Amino acid sequence: MAESGSPGGTEGQTRVRREGIPLGRIGGVPIVLAYSWFVIAAFTVVAFGPVLHNEYPLLGTSAYVVAFAYAVLLLISVLVHELAHALTAKIYGWPSQKIVLNLWGGHTQFESFTASPGRSVVVALAGPAANFVLAGGAWLVLGTNSLGGVADILTNIFMWANFLIGVFNVLPGLPLDGGRLVESIVWKATGSQAKGTVAAGWGGRIIVLAIAYWFLLRPFLAGESPNFSLLMITVLVGGFLWMGASASIQQGTLRGRLPLVSAAALATPAAGLPATGTVRDALLLGADGTKAVVVCGPDGRPQGVVDPGALASVPAAAAEATPVTAIAFPLAAGAFVPEWSKGQELIKFLSQLEGRHYAVVDHNGAVTGLLTQEAVMAAITGKRQRNDRYPQGQNR
Known part of the structure; x- marks a missing residue:
């Protein structure tokens, strides 16, 4: 539910325009209408226009205008839902990056924040609660019998739409709000x-299976022909929920492996060698049991890694005269990490660096290990890395 960073300046404005139409800000939160919303608006007009025309013949072709108004009311309902999320999160100091209204309804993107079980539930359920309030308000208006014609039709649609949005979103599975519970x-x-x-992701998958059974399999077993519009809605909604639930399961699995991502635990033992050293010095370190040799510059910072293949190819007679820099490939600028780095902090730091190799240093800045991108990815994904602890050749 969180996405770090926020667009700013010309680049951010260009990104927003590519994503959709900026509608301004509410409560300080930018609102974006994605271009995909017009797809669901068109579908609503095509699907419900004829239904309204049949039920209310006096409307004539205006039935399609009413159907479009229904799409707009749905948009407003989703906007209120997402604003409830954003404004409730604001109480806890969780900054909202933006609200995007799209084909699937909408979503609120948050910047980085620290959540807790209780606060997560409150923020999640604020959305459905807002829809129940809107449904209740519409019900009270209908109870006055003061409306008539198109206003009565739209108010009734608005009431049921918000009631169903609220009920649907409290179902116990991600990506629905009830999944947060x-x-x-x-x-x-x-x-x-x-x-x-x-667990919530699997709950979402179970919900998809239940929807598929109730709206597709059950009518089929009863010998009924499915309504085309209902079939399309079920397939689209089910597909969206299944993808969201699967993404949640993957996200949770990866997050559960974050404690395993530790610079000290994943690094190959290594030692530093000044750039003024020779191949013979590197061979001596290898004889002492060091598996990797990191070349350090005049300031003591890691600047390269000795290539084991190149080291083995140097004749013994030339070892003393060959500089160690001749058999090393360079590290990317700043490619060294403290040995106590771990978890999300380490991953975020490494994502900002180029290359696939990172020297590991202690509190004194001395090299203690060599970390590879492959080792980090293996820890995150649970897939076994290649046998060579750090690839030979150039640092690509």
Whole structure:
């Protein structure tokens, strides 16, 4: 539910325009209408226009205008839903990057924040609560019998739309808001948000299977012909939910492996060697059991890694006269990390560096290990890395 960083300046404005139409800000939160929304608006007009025309013949072709108004009311309902998320999160100091209204309804993107089980539930359920309030308000208006004609039709549609949006979103599975309740319960019980996310993701998959059974398989087994519009909505919604649930399971699994990502634990033992050293010095370090040799510049900072293949190819007679820099490939600028770095902090730092190799240093700046991109990815994904602990050749 969180996405770090926020667009700024000309580049950010260009990115927003590519994503959709800026609608301004509400409560300080930018609102963007994605171009994909016009697809669902067109579908609403095509699907519900004829229905309204049949039920209310006096409307004539205006039935399609009313259907479009229905799409706009849905948009407003989703906007209120997402604003409830954003403004409730603001109470806890969780900055909202933007609200995007799109084909699937909408979503609120947050910047980095620290969540807790209780606050996560409150922010998640604020959205459905807002829709129930709107549905209740529309119900009270309808109870006055003061409306008539198109106003009565749209108010009734607005009431049911918000009621169904609220009910649908409290279903216990991600990516729906009710999934945050499942996530928080498991999180509170186990102390692991990752386990909660995985459990809620599986809840989302179960919901998809239940929807498919009720709207597709059950009518088929009963010998009924499915309504085309209902079939399309079920397939689209089910596909969207399945992808969201699968992404949640993957995200939770990766988050659960973050504690395994430690610079000290994943690094190959290494030692530093001044750039003024020779191949013979590197061979002596190898004889002492050092598996990797990192070349350090005059300021003591790592600047290269000795290539084991090149080291082995130097004749013994030339070892004393060959500089170690002749058999080393360069490290990217700043490619060294403290040995106590771990978890998300380490991954975020490495993502800002170029290259696939990173020297590991202690509190004194002395080299203690060599970390590779392959080792980090293996820890995150659980897939076994290649046998060579650090690739030979150039640092690509």
